[in-house]
Amino acid sequence: MSQRSNRRRSVTIEDVAQAAGVSRAAVSKVIRNASGVSTAMRVRVNAAIQELDYRPSVAARAMRGASYTLGIETPPPGNQFFTQIVNGAGQALDGTPYQLVMAPANGGREYGAIEALADRQVDGMVVVSPLVEPAWLERLAETLPVVMLGRHGAASHYDAVVGDDVQGTRAVMAHLLELGHRRIAHLTEREAVTEPGSGSPHSLRLLTYRESMAAAGLDRFAQVVRTGQTEADARLATLALLAGPDRPTAVFAGHDQLAVGALAAITELGLPPGEVSLVGYDNIDLAGHPAISLTTVDQSGTEMGRQAITMLLERIAGRTEPRRHTITPVLHVRRSTAPRAAA
Amino acid sequence: MSQRSNRRRSVTIEDVAQAAGVSRAAVSKVIRNASGVSTAMRVRVNAAIQELDYRPSVAARAMRGASYTLGIETPPPGNQFFTQIVNGAGQALDGTPYQLVMAPANGGREYGAIEALADRQVDGMVVVSPLVEPAWLERLAETLPVVMLGRHGAASHYDAVVGDDVQGTRAVMAHLLELGHRRIAHLTEREAVTEPGSGSPHSLRLLTYRESMAAAGLDRFAQVVRTGQTEADARLATLALLAGPDRPTAVFAGHDQLAVGALAAITELGLPPGEVSLVGYDNIDLAGHPAISLTTVDQSGTEMGRQAITMLLERIAGRTEPRRHTITPVLHVRRSTAPRAAA
DNA sequence: CTGAAAGCGCTAACAG
DNA sequence: CTGTTAGCGCTTTCAG
Numbered sequence: 031m032s033q034r035s036n037r038r039r040s041v042t043i044e045d046v047a048q049a050a051g052v053s054r055a056a057v058s059k060v061i062r063n064a065s066g067v068s069t070a071m072r073v074r075v076n077a078a079i080q081e082l083d084y085r086p087s088v089a090a091r092a093m094r095g096a097s098y099t100l101g102i103e104t105p106p107p108g109n110q111f112f113t114q115i116v117n118g119a120g121q122a123l124d125g126t127p128y129q130l131v132m133a134p135a136n137g138g139r140e141y142g143a144i145e146a147l148a149d150r151q152v153d154g155m156v157v158v159s160p161l162v163e164p165a166w167l168e169r170l171a172e173t174l175p176v177v178m179l180g181r182h183g184a185a186s187h188y189d190a191v192v193g194d195d196v197q198g199t200r201a202v203m204a205h206l207l208e209l210g211h212r213r214i215a216h217l218t219e220r221e222a223v224t225e226p227g228s229g230s231p232h233s234l235r236l237l238t239y240r241e242s243m244a245a246a247g248l249d250r251f252a253q254v255v256r257t258g259q260t261e262a263d264a265r266l267a268t269l270a271l272l273a274g275p276d277r278p279t280a281v282f283a284g285h286d287q288l289a290v291g292a293l294a295a296i297t298e299l300g301l302p303p304g305e306v307s308l309v310g311y312d313n314i315d316l317a318g319h320p321a322i323s324l325t326t327v328d329q330s331g332t333e334m335g336r337q338a339i340t341m342l343l344e345r346i347a348g349r350t351e352p353r354r355h356t357i358t359p360v361l362h363v364r365r366s367t368a369p370r371a372a373a
Numbered sequence: 374m375s376q377r378s379n380r381r382r383s384v385t386i387e388d389v390a391q392a393a394g395v396s397r398a399a400v401s402k403v404i405r406n407a408s409g410v411s412t413a414m415r416v417r418v419n420a421a422i423q424e425l426d427y428r429p430s431v432a433a434r435a436m437r438g439a440s441y442t443l444g445i446e447t448p449p450p451g452n453q454f455f456t457q458i459v460n461g462a463g464q465a466l467d468g469t470p471y472q473l474v475m476a477p478a479n480g481g482r483e484y485g486a487i488e489a490l491a492d493r494q495v496d497g498m499v500v501v502s503p504l505v506e507p508a509w510l511e512r513l514a515e516t517l518p519v520v521m522l523g524r525h526g527a528a529s530h531y532d533a534v535v536g537d538d539v540q541g542t543r544a545v546m547a548h549l550l551e552l553g554h555r556r557i558a559h560l561t562e563r564e565a566v567t568e569p570g571s572g573s574p575h576s577l578r579l580l581t582y583r584e585s586m587a588a589a590g591l592d593r594f595a596q597v598v599r600t601g602q603t604e605a606d607a608r609l610a611t612l613a614l615l616a617g618p619d620r621p622t623a624v625f626a627g628h629d630q631l632a633v634g635a636l637a638a639i640t641e642l643g644l645p646p647g648e649v650s651l652v653g654y655d656n657i658d659l660a661g662h663p664a665i666s667l668t669t670v671d672q673s674g675t676e677m678g679r680q681a682i683t684m685l686l687e688r689i690a691g692r693t694e695p696r697r698h699t700i701t702p703v704l705h706v707r708r709s710t711a712p713r714a715a716a
Numbered sequence: 717c718t719g720a721a722a723g724c725g726c727t728a729a730c731a732g
Numbered sequence: 733c734t735g736t737t738a739g740c741g742c743t744t745t746c747a748g
Contacts, residue, residue, distance in 0.1 A: 040516070042741055053719040058743055066717060088492045089440065090741035092432035093724045099493065104475075107456040108658070116450055120479040129489040132447075132475045136463040146472040149431045150442065150493070173383070261658065290662065297663040315451070315604065319633065320640040321664045385725055396735045401727055409733060433725035436740045 041082045050078035061086055062095075092151040100342060101147035102156040103140060104132045108260060109287045110314035111331050112158070115179065118335025119156065126343065128153070135159065141166075148174060154342040156335075160223055160230035175345035177338045183229030189341040190354045193329035195234035198359035199282075202309050202327060203242035205361060206280045210370035211307060214243065215253040215271060215278035217264060217288050232284050235311065239282060253278060257288065264291025265298075272299060272306065279306060279370050286310035286317055289324055293366065304368035313362055323365035329357050384425045393421035404429055405438075435494040443685060444490035444498040446483060447475045451603060452630045453657035454674050455501070458522065461678025462499065469686065471496070478502065484509075491517060497685040499678075503566055503573035518688035520681045526572030532684040533697045536672035538577035541702035542625075545652050545670060546585035548704060549623045553713035554650060557586065558596040558614060558621035560607060560631050575627050578654065582625060596621060600631065607634025608641075615642060615649065622649060622713050629653035629660055632667055636709065647711035656705055666708035672700050 047054045052071060059067050060075040067075075078084070088097055102119060105112055116132070123130055131152070135143040140159040147155050154175035157167065164183065170176060171187035178190045206214050216239045218224055224233045236254065243252040253276070257267035268281065272295060283289035289310030296306050310317060313328035337355045344353075390397045395414060402410050403418040410418075421427070431440055445462060448455055459475070466473055474495070478486040483502040490498050497518035500510065507526065513519060514530035521533045549557050559582045561567055567576045579597065586595040596619070600610035611624065615638060626632035632653030639649050653660060656671035680698045687696075 043743095044741080054741090055719060055743075056717095059718095062743085064743095068717060071718085085488070085492055087436075087494070087741055089432045089435035089494045090724090091743075093430070093436070093726090093741080094743040097432065097493075107459055113450040116477060120477055124479065129493075130477060131489075131493070132477070134459060134463055134473060134475070136467065145428070146474075149428055150440075150472075150474070151430070151432045261662075290659075293664060294662050316633075316659070319604075319637050321636060386727095387725080397725090398727075398735065399733095402734095405727085407727095411733060414734085430725055433740090434727075436725080436742095437727040 040087075041084045043084070043086065045082055046075065046078045046084045049082060050074045096153050097151040098127050098129060099150065099152045100128050100130050100154050100156070100339065101150070101152035102130060102132050103143045103147065103158055104134045105140075105158055106135065106138070106259065109285070110316060111285065111287075111312040114312075114314070114331025115158070115335035115338075118332035118337075119339045120335075121332070122336040122339035122343075128343075130339075144170070154346050156338045156342065160228065160232065164229075175342055177341050177345075179334060179338055180231045181229050182231075182234060185352050187352065189338075189345065189352055191334050191337045191341070191357070192354065193231065193334070193357045193359050195231045195359075196238050198311065198327040198329060198361070199235045199238035200242060201359070201361040202282055202311075203239065203246075205325070205363065205367065206282065206307065206309065207242075207246055209280075209307065209367060211278075211280040212248055212370070213251045213253070213276060213278040214239075214248070214280045214282060215255055216282050216284070217255045217257060217267060217271075217292060218284040219259055219288075220256055235284055251276075251278075257291075259287065261287055261291035261294065264288040265294040268292040268295035269299070272296070272301075277306075280308070280367070281306060282309045284311060286312040286314045286324065286326055289326065289366075290316065290322065293322065293324065302371075303365075304371055307367040307370075309367060317362070317364070325362065325364045325367040327359045327361050329359040333357060383430075384427045386427070386429065388425055389418065389421045389427045392425060393417045439496050440494040441470050441472060442493065442495045443471050443473050443682065444493070444495035445473060445475050446486045446490065446498070446500050446502060447477045448483075448501055449478065449481070449602065452628070453659060454628065454630075454655040457655075457657070457674025458501070458678035458681075461675035461680075462682045463678075464675070465679040465682035465686075471686075473682075487513070497689055499681045499685065503571065503575065507572075518685055520684050520688075522677060522681055523574045524572050525574075525577060528695050530695065532681075532688065532695055534677050534680045534684070534700070535697065536574065536677070536700045536702050538574045538702075539581050541654065541670040541672060541704070542578045542581035543585060544702070544704040545625055545654070546582065546589075548668070548706065548710065549625065549650065549652065550585075550589055552623075552650065552710060554621075554623040555591055555713070556594045556596070556619065556621040557582075557591070557623045557625060558598055559625050559627070560598045560600060560610060560614075560635060561627040562602055562631075563599055578627055594619075594621075600634075602630065604630055604634035604637065607631040608637040611635040611638035612642070615639070615644075620649075623651070623710070624649060625652045627654060629655040629657045629667065629669055632669065632709075633659065633665065636665065636667065645714075646708075647714055650710040650713075652710060660705070660707070668705065668707045668710040670702045670704050672702040676700060 043054050046057045133143040133146050156177050158179045176188035224236045257263045310326035313326045317324040317326045386397050386400050389400045476486040476489050501522045519531035567579045600606045653669035656669045660667040660669045
């Protein structure tokens with residue numbers, strides 16, 4: 031028995047070149063679809079590739095050229111909105127030579143996930159976390175095509191795909207006010223995520239919520255509740271909210287995952303239907319489920335993911351001036367909202 | 374302006390070596406925590422690394438040694454059970470130098486995703502799809518540490534983490550029979566996924582369902598309904614099932630995602646509570662939601678993911694004999710099941 | 717249009 | 733304990 035080959039004895043570009051009776055450079059050109067190859071050679075090389083079942087080593091390619099890998103930093107799993115985004119991204123990637131890889135930001139290590147992706151020589155990257163510093167991201171984007179999802183505010187080296195959070199939130203508030211609600215609470219995540227001026231979606235939703243309340247002369251009824259990002263967190267926060275004094279008649283949750291948790295609390299308390307209205311944001315699939323039937327704002331995560339990849343590919347192709355794509359949100363009214371119950 | 378540096382001008386191991394006044398090999402040893410380095414040198418090198426903000430190129434490392442990357446093939450997004458698995462995997466990876474990357478199998482291209490991962494020189498890989506040929510997987514596993522999730526049956530080059538699907542299904546059936554149900558339908562995916570002898574979880578659940586019905590003398594009431602893997606598919610299939618003749622009084626769905634879709638159908642039809650009982654499998658978070666309250670089987674995806682990574686790391690450390698870890702499932706009874714309504 | 721040669725950044729031997 | 737020497741598999745000039 032040979033003493034090597036206890037690991038990965040794979041066919042290289044050299045093997046293909048020999049089999050086809052050409053140089054390695056020629057093979058390289060063929061697999062990259064580069065110009066300057068005769069049809070005859072292309073045919074012979076492709077035959078050899080088939081024959082030997084050759085697969086180029088991404089690592090070796092990445093050292094000189096491209097890795098044909100696009101990265102996406104994934105938030106802590108559990109938020110179905112992200113599923114839509116990945117779906118859209120996958121659609122946009124179909125038919126291209128690029129492969130999407132995701133790196134989970136375990137335990138809030140979003141920088142770790144992003145760096146892991148960068149270390150792996152991705153040719154471009156989609157960033158989702160609203161927590162990464164814009165300045166840090168600018169630096170990264172100087173050396174790597176980057177698209178940021180959700181973050182408003184000007185960027186000079188990366189692109190952005192954003193939903194119009196102001197418009198979306200206004201639609202929510204108009205709907206609730208029209209239904210006669212006065213005590214409308216806003217359920218959102220911790221301060222870091224709603225940092226004023228950060229341009230994060232949640233900072234804008236919070237801001238617009240406050241403005242809408244003020245515009246309606248309801249400042250004194252405004253009530254902001256902070257919670258973690260899981261359904262369990264939202265459930266607990268909502269239980270506390272509804273048990274407290276000045277119970278709101280409507281709750282506007284910052285995203286659907288929180289809304290689902292809030293709904294658990296409302297359901298558990300056995301409140302009569304219509305007693306507490308609930309609105310979410312994102313329109314995850316579950317929102318349309320008849321047992322949930324959540325009024326929410328659709329900002330088409332699928333379209334967002336698709337756009338993000340499209341812009342990334344444009345950047346890889348050479349574009350350098352920053353671009354921004356805004357998605358117009360649409361309110362979907364379902365059974366979780368109702369006119370304020372008569373006092 | 375320099376005419377290079379329009380891209381990725383990053384600091385290399387050579388820069389660090391120069392800054393620290395040592396050889397590249399020395400730096401390499403330090404970053405790999407290899408033995409044979411004096412403390413003095415280690416300190417100096419680490420200082421230089423900090424100073425220069427050096428990050429080793431994974432591509433270059435992968436060509437000689439390890440990529441410190443573990444891959445997991447991801448099923449088409451939407452199934453929350455997978456979320457649990459990834460969470461568990463992340464936990465097991467915490468504190469190791471390894472990073473998890475996921476490659477989505479878009480449009481049923483599971484082989485594509487797996488190969489993409491292999492091309493990227495992952496040091497090991499977790500495979501989830503029940504559709505990949507065991508023989509194909511064996512070949513892959515000869516050159517790469519592999520752990521298969523869910524698949525029963527003997528393997529000689531890879532490990533497996535499985536739930537005891539027979540026991541889980543028996544618990545489901547015993548529960549339903551005890552409640553007095555006779556007409557129990559089984560909602561599952563297409564034939565490819567339940568291929569007898571494939572050892573896939575769904576093949577065993579189907580088989581055990583049939584055996585349980587037979588053992589109870591209820592063959593003639595057995596009814597297997599095929600559907601796609603999304604909630605929407607399951608909803609449609611269930612609507613048809615409940616509209617047809619011989620409407621079952623209980624439905625056993627192959628997994629929770631299907632069950633949630635089935636629940637949508639049941640809810641929409643406005644059937645009185647308890648009219649049609651429903652059981653799922655996996656115990657996704659949503660199953661415990663009060664608006665859903667689904668009876669289901671918990672097989673701890675978190676533990677599965679954790680185990681898979683643990684075994685992968687063992688293999689990377691040198692183990693070669695195959696191992697299998699079985700998880701004992703537990704039935705969680707919730708409000709979706711009730712005694713058969715009196716005729 | 718084709719091939720020879722020079723590395724990309726790193727690690728694995730080995731020699732000192 | 734430390735440094736030198738060869739490449740890993742690929743792409744990229746740059747001659748022919």
